[in-house]
Amino acid sequence: MQIKDVLLAPGNGAFFYDDQAAIRAGATQDGFIYVGDPITPGFTSIRVPASSLSIGLFLTDETVVWGDMMNVQYSGAGGRDPLFDPTQIADLTSRVAAPRLLDVDASRYLDACAKVFEPFEYERLPLAIEYGVSQALLRAAAYLHRKTMAEIVCSEFDLPLPACRVPIYCQSGDAREINVDKMILKAVDVLPHGLINSRQKFGVDGQVFTEFVKWVATRTREIGRPGYQPVLHFDVYGWIGLEIGLEPQRIADFICRVADMVPGFTLNIECPADFGSTQAQIDNYAQIVSILDKRGSRARIVVDERCNTLEDIRLFADAKAAHLVQIKTPDVGSIAETARAVLICKENQVGAYVGGSCTETDLSAQASVHVSVATQADMMLAKPGMGVDEAFSIVGNEQNRLLAMLNRRRAQNENIG
Template identity: 45%
Template sequence: MTTETRITAIHATPGYSGFFFDDQRAIKQGAQQDGFTYDGEPVMEGFDEIRQAGETLIVDVELEDGTVVRGDCAAVQYSGAGGRDPLFRAEEYAPLVEGPVAEALEGRDATEFLANAETLEELQVDGDRLHTAIRYGVSQALLAAAASATGTTRTDVLADALETEPATEPVPVFGQSGDDRYTNAEKMFVKGVPVLPHGLINSREKIGEDGETLLEYVEWLRTRSQELGPDGYEPRFHIDVYGMIGEIFGAPYDRAEVVDYFADLEEAAAPYPIQVEGPMDAGGRAEQIAAMVELREGLRDAGVDVDIVADEWCNTLEDVRAFVDAGAADLVQIKTPDLGGIHRSGRAVRYCEGTDTRAYLGGTCNETETSARACAHVALATDAAQVLAKPGMGFDEGYMIVENEMRRTIARRERAEQSRADAATDEVTADD
C-alpha cells in the first residue's frame, strides 16, 4: 500500500433522495390520494406521514492524495414493507458513519475494494448489523475510491472482484413511469426504451375490480408503442402490480380464473413479451415462493407465456438465492439498497447464471444520481438482463443517468483497450 491510496477520512452529510418514502401498508389498506400526498394516518412504524420526503446520507471518502469520492446511502420507497429494513433517517445514522464505520475503514488501502466492502458487511454496532442503506452507500464510495486509486473504471474493479467479463454493450434499461403512466410511457416509446413502463399498479382503482383497467392499459401500450416507437422497435412490457392480482383473485394461483387472466394479459401485449412483477404478496418468504411456484406451474401447464418477476420478500442475497433455487420466478429483482454492499448485488446477479431465472438489477426511485451511476457499473460488470432507470419517477432524468453512464464507461474501456493494443503494436515494431 502506498500512502496515496490510504483512506484517511469518512464524512456523512444528510440530504434528499430522488423520490419519497411511502407507507405501503396504509396505501394497500385504502388510503386516498390528496393531490400528490395521501389522506389518513400512517400504519408502518417510523412514518410520520403516509408519504414523506425521501432522505439520503451523502458519504465522502478522502484518500491520502487529497482525492474525495462519494457514495449515497439510500433506502427503498416502501421501506419496512415485505421484510425490509425500517425507515431510514439520515440524521439518525450520520454519527454511525462518522464513528464506528469510519474507525473500521480509515487507514485501509483503497485499492482493496472487496476486502473493504466485506469489512463493512461484517461490522456490528451493539450486536446489530448496519442498516442496509449504510452498507449500500458506503460501499459505493469504497468502489469509487478503488477505481480512483487504480486509475480504472468502477466496472473493472467490480469485474475483478466478481470474476466476470463485463458487457460490451449497454444493458437494457427498464424505464419506470410513476403514476403518470401514459405520458411517461409515450416518452419511453419515442426514445425506444427497451423495457417499460413499470406502471405503479398499486391499488384496486389502478388495476380495476376484476383487473380490467390493467388489461386496457396494456392494450394501449401495445398500440401506442407501434405509433410512436422508432423503426424496428420491439419493447418488452414490464408491469409492477404490487400484489394486487393476488388481492383480486386470491389463492390458489394455478386455477383457471387466475391463469386465464394472465392469458388475457399475454394477448393484450402481443406481439410483444410481457412480465408481471409482484403478482401477489403472500406475507412471508416461504409463502411467497410457494405462491409464485404455483402460479408459474399453472401458467406453464396452460402454455401462457407471461414472465413472473419476484419482488416482495425477495430482498437480501439469501432471499435471491432462495427464489432462484425454488424456480419461483422468471426474473428476480435485485433491489440494490436492500442487499447492503453493492458487491452483494453483483453476486446476486451472478447467482442467476446457469439457471432459468434472469437477473433484473433494480432498486428504487428513491435513490440518487450517485447510487444510480454506481449500479450502472454493477449492470455492466455482470451483464445483467436489465437495469432500472433511476432515481425519480419522471423517467427522463433516470434514463439519461443510467444509459449515459453505461455508454460513457463502455467508450472509456474501448479507448483503454485500443491504447493497450497500440502500445503492443509499437513494442513489436520497435523490436523488429
C-alpha cells in the same frame, strides 16, 4: 492507509418514502399527497420526502470519493429495513463505519467491504450504510487503480471485460400516459412499470389494469418508430392476488389472459401476489412460473416483495420461483452483494434485473450501472426519481460513457497482446 478522513453530507432522495400498508388499506390521493393516517412504524404521514446521506472518503492525495445512503420507497414493507432516519444513520456511520474505513486498504475492494461491514454488537449494520459506503469504496478502488468501477467489479469477481449494453427499464409513476409517450419516443427497452399500487388503479377483476396494458401496446404501435419492440413490464404490487385470490392457478390464468391481449409482446408481471412470507412466496411463485412455462406463455413473473437479501435471491433462483429477480439494490445492502446476486441468478438460469428505487440519487444510480454492465445483468432500472427524462439520461449516458471507455481499454489490450 489511503483513507484519512470521512465526510458526511445530508441529501435528498429523488422521490418520496411511501407507507405501502396505508395505501393498500385504501388511503386516497389528494393531488400528490395521500389522505389518512400512516400504518407502518416510523412514518409520520403516508408520503414522506425521501432523505439521503452522502459519505465522502477523503483520500491521502485530498481527492474525495462519494457514495449515497438511503432506503427504498416502500420502506418497512415486505420485510424491508425501516424508514430511513438520517440522524440515526449518521451517528452509527460516525461511530462504527468511519473508524473501520480509516483502517482498510481501499485498493482491495471486496476485502475492504468485508472489514467495514463486520457485525456491530452481533447485528448487521443497516443496509443503507452498506449501500452508501460500498459505493464510495468502489469509487475509491477505481480511482486508486485508474480504472472504471465496472473494471474493479470484473477484476474482483474474475469476470471478462463486458462488451454489451444492458437493456434499460423506465418507470412511469402516476403520470402514466405522458410518461409512456416519452418512453416510446425515446425507444426505451422495457416499459412502463405503471405503479399499479391500489384497487383504483387495478380495477374490479383487473379491468382497469388490462385496459391500460392494451393501451400501452396500442400506443407503442401508433407512435413508436418502425421495428420498435419493447418488453412490457408492469408492477402490480400484489393486486392480482388481492383482487382475485391467492390461488396460483387463478393467478396464472389471469396473467395468460393479459398476455394474450398483447400478442407479439413479451409481458413481465412484477409482484403478482404477496403470499405473506418468503417461503410461501417461493412455493406459490414456483407454481405460477411452472404453469406459465407449460403453456408456452410470453408472460414472465418478476419477484420483488419478500425477495430482499442475497440469501432470499438465492432461494428464489434455486427454486425457479421467478423468471426474473429484481435485485433491489438498497435492500441487498453492499453493492458488491448486487454483483453476487446477478451471478447467482445467472448460475441458476434465472433473469437478473438490477433495480432499486425512485428514492435513490444520481451517484447510486451511476454505481449501479457499472455493476450491471460488469455482470451483464438482463436489465437495469432507469433511476432515480419517477420522471422518465432524468433517470433515463443518468443511467443511459453513464452506460454509454462506460462502454466507450471499455472499448478503448479492450483495443489497448489487443494492441499490447
